[in-house]
Amino acid sequence: MSSAEPELEPVAEGEWRRLDKRTVLVTAFVMAGVAAGAALPTTLGLAGGMPLGQAFGWVLAGAVLLIAAGAAADYVRWRRTRYRIGLDRAELHTGLLLVKRRSLARERVRSVDLSANPLLRVLGLVKVRIGTGEHAGGESTLELDPVSKAEGERLRTQLLARTATTAPGTHREGDLAALDPSWIRYAPVSFVAPLLGGAAVGGVMQVSEWFGAQRKVIDWVGDRFQDTSIALTLVLIVVAAVAAGVVGAIGLWVEMWWNYRLEREPGGTLRVRRGLFTARSISIEERRLRGVELVEPLGVRLLGAARVDAVATGLADDEQDKHADLKVLLPPAPRMVADEVAAQVLREPVAPTSAARLTAHPQAARTRRLRRALASALLPLVVLTVLGAWLTSVLLYIAAACAVVALPAAVIFALDAYRSLGHGISGAYLVARSGTVRRATVALQRGGVIGWTVKQSVFQRRAGLLTLTATTAAGAGAYSVYDAGESEGLAFASDAVPGLLEPFLIRGDETEGCGSAEVGATIPV
């Protein structure tokens, strides 16, 4: 980030500036890429009706027109776009006919994120997103696409420069975590792998369809496996897809997490930098951090690892890139590292996610989970059996095979889901854990809770359970404690946020938590 930018003359505060002119070049390149991508199928399509040379000529003309139009449009956009960082407002004027003026109060600016795809990086440019972190859609972000790297860095430091707070405790500034390449072992077990595998198979089919050769591909695969049984062929295809998925997941991991480092900057800003081709810099002010979430997807959890997400206000999603995962502070890493990073981030001696002594939930919660899991496993089985008895006995065998696999799996998942449930208070944090396929432990600042929602279905009422949801301005907006014991859960909620729930509670002396119909009846209807 220290590349000198000779043409960047120091500009007085509050002067109107333009985006970098090279944006026209970038757009031209992008358009050329689009044209090249579209050219192949179009040429092949046209070649059916005319000589190849003629088709090529048409496509080339179209491509040139596309590139020129794109570049011209972007030139106009560049001419019409100006921004200014004033003393108390950041402003952006853009638009050709309808001039859009957007202005953010500087004191409300909560994030300045930089990202650069390979094309921008080659040209030394970055895209800057300035956000206030309000939930009002795109109205609260300014996007400068693109400015030079040095200008981006200047904006970041200028907009996030606050009076350095004297931080409590002795927590260090500088690097909190850096990438350990051995963490790549957690990439293949993520849920991305099977998705990418499926996408690979789908991609092969799609491309072959463009060439009208889908039939041939299927036949070719059929020929290869002429002597093997259908079942074995299917297994081999699945293995190939999984292998492709694993390779894809590793590739994606490298692209996302290469050069990862998490650091704390003076003035209380956490900064994540990462990315092999597309370099990103994400800044999270500590004063808008409301806690952390320790996320353990099933595969990652089995390997004893966890990911750390920030629970912060105003972490807007990047609309153009849903996979950007701006909230991730640490990629899947060994549990010890994750706890250490969580503690460092929160400036606590020990991470509340591991220090909290979690209260287990009542047995009724386990019954509910078992019942639900078995029901969802049995329903398709019953359908299969009925159809089998009616139509053909083959379905009955399939049902039996499914039963052998699905029922134990359902029980295991239900028991694990129950074991995951827990809630507690650790210092200034409220800790709640739930989930089995994606187990998440959230540590939420008690001061960050801005309301409670208590839910109770008829079944929960009979079992003496309820679901507590703490609403917050940060992260997902609400974090739930599922199926807590009625009385104990309410006591927990009222302890966690003093004064909020108390006026509405009745400390009854009824017998509690035994799951009988009488307990249900004590809830007034």
Add this chain to the structure above:
Amino acid sequence: MRLRPPNSTLNERVVGWWRVQLLLATAIPVTLLAVLGLLIGPARLWLLTPAAVLAVLGLACTLFLPNWWFRVHRWEVTDEAVYVRTGAFWQEWRIAPMSRIQTVDTMRGPLEQAFRLATVIVTTASSKGAIKIEGLDHEQAAQLAEQLTRITRAIPGDAT
């Protein structure tokens, strides 16, 4: 330990409003099915039977649900918080402290206007924290919104 019910009920006219809503929700599919059933001879049985079942269920709901809902829907505004209870099968209690309220809106749909009712919507900084009080008398709703706005304006901070 349990949550006590909030102390105010909604306006009685809300029962009528709910009834009309349920009636409309029943009448539209039933009429559609019945008309189709009368027009299409071969499928008459298959169209009129569900129409009849729907009509019976819908009318039963129209008769019984609104009264039940009226008994369970309650609300309360104290100096510190807004407290609302909704839901019959799935009961829900929502509490938002005054200090965290960001906006207070009132809303009146066409049907609500006919019943001189209004809905007060209290939003907090959470994307999932909006509280709705449906079925208040429209004048009372306006007063409540004004009162809430006055209280929340007096509290400094950005409510996050």
